[in-house]
Amino acid sequence: MSDLTYPKPTRELAEMRRSLNPEAEAAFQAFSKAVFSDGALSGKTKQLIAVAVAHVTQCPYCITGHTKAARRAGATPQELMEAVWVAAEMRAGGAFAHSTLMLSTLESPLS
Template sequence: MYDMKRLGNLQTMGKLAPEAWEAFQRFDREALKDGAIPAKYKELIAVSVALTTQCPYCLELHRGRAIEAGANEREIAEAVFVAGALRAGAAITHGVHVCGNGEA
């Protein structure tokens, strides 16, 4: 199902909904460009977010962009563990909804 070649379909989507596509592209560029947070860090954040959302397209794209922005494999590996910690932490903290109702 997931094949990077499918991203070519974005062009078709863009033709079908040009205003939305152009707005998305502008937003994406603005959100990820150098600013108060350097682009390299934004791309490492994007890798972590892509791991938590489990989007294979985002993983591939943002991993490449992180490297282009100057990230190295060690930084990417640490971003992986940040994502893992957040996912594990979310599972644990959501446990308060199913445990601890006074029945110890």
């Protein structure tokens, strides 16, 4: 991450965020822990999904954090890259699918 665009996450910034609204911070941490726990999907699969979503939302903090978490959960570099390709296809697919709006507009009379 570029230091010019995104501040480096630090303990001080995390503590500041926590101190400004400790209840919300605790609730978010509990929610995150519950979401990424093994369930119908394994924690590893959930982290791979998170890496893919992070690429679509283009969150550099999420990309870094969930890539590390996925590796700790046993994801391979190949699995991570495949997840990114799925994300890329989904993002491109959205543009392709929405072309129906353009095509239906072409069929409408000009106003």
